[in-house]
Amino acid sequence: MPVRLDAAAADFEPRFRALLAAKREVSPDVDATVRDILAEVRRRGDAAVIDYTKRFDALELTPETLRMPPEAIAEAHAATPPATREALEFAHRRILAHHERQRPKDDTYADALGAVLGSRWTAIESVGLYVPGGAASYPSSVLMNAVPAKVAGVERIAMVVPARAGELNPLVLAAAHIAGIDEIYRIGGAQAVAALAYGTERIAPVAKIVGPGNAYVAAAKRQVFGTVGIDLIAGPSEVLVIADGANDPTWIAADLLAQAEHDAAAQSILLTDDAAFADRVEAAVEAQLLALARGETARASWRDFGAIILVPSLDHAPPIADRIAAEHLEIATEDPDALFARIRNAGAAFLGRHTPEVIGDYVGGSNHVLPTARSARFSSGLSVLDFVKRTSVLKLGAEQLRALGPAAIEIARVEGLDAHARSVAIRLNL
Amino acid sequence: MPVRLDAAAADFEPRFRALLAAKREVSPDVDATVRDILAEVRRRGDAAVIDYTKRFDALELTPETLRMPPEAIAEAHAATPPATREALEFAHRRILAHHERQRPKDDTYADALGAVLGSRWTAIESVGLYVPGGAASYPSSVLMNAVPAKVAGVERIAMVVPARAGELNPLVLAAAHIAGIDEIYRIGGAQAVAALAYGTERIAPVAKIVGPGNAYVAAAKRQVFGTVGIDLIAGPSEVLVIADGANDPTWIAADLLAQAEHDAAAQSILLTDDAAFADRVEAAVEAQLLALARGETARASWRDFGAIILVPSLDHAPPIADRIAAEHLEIATEDPDALFARIRNAGAAFLGRHTPEVIGDYVGGSNHVLPTARSARFSSGLSVLDFVKRTSVLKLGAEQLRALGPAAIEIARVEGLDAHARSVAIRLNL
Structure with missing residues (x-):
């Protein structure tokens, strides 16, 4: 059974912290x-x-x-x-x-x-x-x-x-x-x-x-x-699904399991404002697990690291989603753009009821190599930028050097870097 | 005395390799x-x-x-x-x-x-x-x-x-x-x-x-x-100055020393096609060292890690510069752009006789936090990109999912990821 957290409960903060801090992977010291x-x-x-x-x-x-x-x-x-x-x-x-x-x-x-x-x-x-x-x-x-x-x-x-x-x-x-x-x-x-x-x-x-x-x-x-x-060191995969009660629970269950089947250390989190819907999703997960080739892996992941977070309204979702900073973020609501605009930390976002994360794994077009383990707070998925590097270029004539030189000499002087100052001054006959 | 390498000599390749491989910094194991x-x-x-x-x-x-x-x-x-x-x-x-x-x-x-x-x-x-x-x-x-x-x-x-x-x-x-x-x-x-x-x-x-x-x-x-x-772990600073014989040797000497004064492990390299010019630069370095507040540091760097590379013509410079992949690259020639266009690995480039690298340290406008120790082969200086991250976004309607779904299901199937296939198929009634 995945943990169930209620954002309105008194013990939410410590329990949510524990969820975020859970180490899902123990790397052997090799x-x-x-x-x-x-x-x-x-x-x-x-x-x-x-x-x-x-x-x-x-x-x-x-x-x-x-x-x-x-x-x-x-x-x-x-x-x-x-x-x-x-x-x-x-x-x-x-x-x-x-x-x-x-x-x-x-x-x-x-x-x-x-x-x-x-x-x-x-x-x-x-x-x-x-x-x-x-x-x-x-x-x-x-x-x-x-x-x-x-x-x-x-x-x-x-x-x-x-x-x-x-x-x-x-x-x-x-x-x-x-x-x-x-x-x-x-x-x-x-x-x-x-x-x-x-x-x-x-x-x-x-x-x-x-x-x-x-x-x-x-x-x-x-x-x-x-x-x-x-490149980044990839950890086990994760999905955060933000879903309202109007979704088909079997669809959402399938999305949670698509993540869980990757690895027993994978993590699938459902965030919803509808407790009855959460129950239906949980039941659908159990039902679908029975027919899954990688059922044992998915079951272990869902049991050990799965989570359901209940919020009073989806308006409460963005700050929680930002703290989770999930590799994959699905927003299955009527107006996913509005919610997404208020979330900043996610490797990739999948908006609307017809955008299962799996499309992004294969044929969406964007990259499936994405930041895991909350690193979407400070890093991005693989892209062309990872295979290029930038050289900054500066080109001055004598006139520009005269305009810029004195300030450079002054800073070099106060930083105690004599030879820095001279390399400019010598060209200006100072 | 800095080492002097001649690109036309039989022993150039092993000596150049040794220069590139020299460990300039021994980090204590802390x-x-x-x-x-x-x-x-x-x-x-x-x-x-x-x-x-x-x-x-x-x-x-x-x-x-x-x-x-x-x-x-x-x-x-x-x-x-x-x-x-x-x-x-x-x-x-x-x-x-x-x-x-x-x-x-x-x-x-x-x-x-x-x-x-x-x-x-x-x-x-x-x-x-x-x-x-x-x-x-x-x-x-x-x-x-x-x-x-x-x-x-x-x-x-x-x-x-x-x-x-x-x-x-x-x-x-x-x-x-x-x-x-x-x-x-x-x-x-x-x-x-x-x-x-x-x-x-x-x-x-x-x-x-x-x-x-x-x-x-x-x-x-x-x-x-x-x-x-x-961010990147910065090592000791470096400059590669590519200069023809038409430069004022005292200017080039000042540039080499501006780098050398940073740290005894800093590295200043002159690459030129003019052996007599190289001699004049070396003499100017010696003369300027005498009057330098941080002369001892600069002298140690120039003695231990400084280098002069002679090439038959500056046409030979680009492949050598790319292997050095210097943090700072100065090109002091008549047509620096032509040479620079043929060089790909450098943290920052300073083009022309009136562009000492020191301007870039302070007031050029570009960043002075740059890749050292040959890492310009695969990384870039600090920039705004280091303080942002990218979320990729995908949004499909039912129609787009129908168009993309079958290929995703096929790949999931051959990858043995059942639940992946189902998360798409369940939405398509497949």
């Missing part, structure tokens, strides 16, 4: 192991990667077979059943169209003094894309990580995906083909992250590594951060 | 100490902060005196000598004007199917600004960190600055006043980072912490990352 793996790959290159892949993935590779033959990628795509291939290509087109709008624009201008200032954006040269193996090897994630990099203009995307005992999800290869990736290595874990960060004989290093992974991958990404850039 | 401090502040709040401040900063505070009286901030501003105050206000206006152009725009549109997609930007609610004490307590840094947050619309900026034995740089307070900050706590170190991240009785927690600090502060920021957002 830092020391990962440190060793990184050092070994750095020292021994491909040989170390091959050794670890044999040990952890039961896969025998050689320097020649680390990389998957590009033909095999095209073949996996060709062998994909047409309905699936068309769905992935449809998703790809929509993700592409949305991300095309995110490309930042350069801005160069002269100010009133004639000084030229600018912001120039360029693509990151090369990016490593980590794709998990096994059950969490999702073709949709390949598209979501690869498309913004491609749109940004990243010239080289190197994908790594572990192939336990040689097994690889062919749909992951099909998605890579659709996204235009042909450099794929059959490696995973911290050793793959190390190979991407430091480079080996066969694998050129990249400038940034993105993509989800297990505790070893996450720890490795944290440790190589600085040598390369990394 | 992780365990910092972990204890964070835990104590989390447990005991203000009392712990006050204890640590007494121990580390020799300053006796009470819960009532943790925060600086707002009047004291205004008084420090009023007491600032007019020339200094005007210089800081001039800098503030220019930084403000440049950053105003960085505010990202919301983007909402309907696609061909009638699905409404959007990207909505909102300001981070509250930000903590760390300002170092002692010699590195720079008023310019207060402006550079505070202005983009203000422009973004951050409602609350809480500044912390250690006041060793009660001493505070009044110009830091003056700069805070100019930037519109009136919430300042006289605390520093890991304890201040903990107070901002977790909150105490007197200090409300923030959503993101920015600003430079020592090894304890950097370690604390890394450890609280996730609970709050953090």
Whole structure:
């Protein structure tokens, strides 16, 4: 049974705080192991990667077979059943169209003094894309990580995906083909992250590594951060559904379960102003759980981390939603825009009764890599901006330097930075 | 003596690699100490902060005196000598004007199917600004960190600055006043980072912490990352000056020293096609070092980390500059734009003979918080974007859901996510 909180009750604040503070995921401390793996790959290159892949993935590779033959990628795509291939290509087109709008624009201008200032954006040269193996090897994630990099203009995307005992999800290869990736290595874990960060004989290093992974991958990404850039460290998935009593409770139950089936540590929260509706949703969840392939996972998530929050009216929802700062926010009400305008913290918002969050996972067009664990308070989902960087530009003539120089010299002086002052003064004969 | 590399020499590649790989900074391992401090502040709040401040900063505070009286901030501003105050206000206006152009725009549109997609930007609610004490307590840094947050619309900026034995740089307070900050706590170190991240009785927690600090502060920021957002971890400063032989060698020498005086671990690199010019610059550096207040620091930096790279022609500069990926890039040539167009990795670029990097430190208008240690390959300087976050928005009607639903169901099916498929299918009566 999920917890039930009543915003009008005296004990709401402490209980809500406890809900927010609940640790849903205990990461095993693998830092020391990962440190060793990184050092070994750095020292021994491909040989170390091959050794670890044999040990952890039961896969025998050689320097020649680390990389998957590009033909095999095209073949996996060709062998994909047409309905699936068309769905992935449809998703790809929509993700592409949305991300095309995110490309930042350069801005160069002269100010009133004639000084030229600018912001120039360029693509990151090369990016490593980590794709998990096994059950969490999702073709949709390949598209979501690869498309913004491609749109940004990243010239080289190197994908790594572990192939336990040689097994690889062919749909992951099909998605890579659709996204235009042909450099794929059959490696995973911290050793793959190390190979991407430091480079080996066969694998050129990249400038940034993105993509989800297990505790070893996450720890490795944290440790190589600085040598390369990394994306956000994704935690278990979450949804907050704000719904009035006019919804079909089976629809809302289905949305809560779509989140819960991801992971026993996922979190589904219903916020409503209608206690009877909440009861109906709960009953519908129980009924739907019975027929679910991943029912056990979803049941554990709903039982351990699910929550129902009752409010006197939905007018009380925005401050609560902002404190939850959910990865996914569904607003299933008559006028969702009005409520959404009053909420600032959410990774992605899904407005109206006909916008289940799942559409955003696949074919909406926006990215499904989103900030979890309340980090929507300060961060954003993956976008083209994660694959570009900005150089600020300044260009002065002698006249502009004369206009700006004295103030710079004065600040340098009071900051005790002599040589700073001189580098300006020497040009002004001061 | 700085190293001298010749791009045309047989040993260039290994020597250049060694230059790039040189570790300029050894961070002491303070992780365990910092972990204890964070835990104590989390447990005991203000009392712990006050204890640590007494121990580390020799300053006796009470819960009532943790925060600086707002009047004291205004008084420090009023007491600032007019020339200094005007210089800081001039800098503030220019930084403000440049950053105003960085505010990202919301983007909402309907696609061909009638699905409404959007990207909505909102300001981070509250930000903590760390300002170092002692010699590195720079008023310019207060402006550079505070202005983009203000422009973004951050409602609350809480500044912390250690006041060793009660001493505070009044110009830091003056700069805070100019930037519109009136919430300042006289605390520093890991304890201040903990107070901002977790909150105490007197200090409300923030959503993101920015600003430079020592090894304890950097370690604390890394450890609280996730609970709050953090900015980039700044390393020692760097400049790459690309200069032809037509420059005044004393100007270029002054620019190299302006970087070197920051820190013995700072790095100044001259890249030129003119060996005789390089000799003249080196001689000018030696001459100017004699008259420098921070001569010892600058000398150590130039000796240990300075470098001169000779190229057969400046046409060879771009690939070398991209591998260096300098925080600051000066291009002092006749046609700097042409060269700059071929370089992609740099935090900030300063074009032409009359644009010393120092202008950008203070009054150019762009930000002086920039990526160091080659991280310009994958990251950008501080900007308004660091103080906002994006929520993606999707809104469908029944018709759009019918158009998008089948592909989503197909992908959910092949990914083995039953409940995902159902959350769409149940709305389509499938």
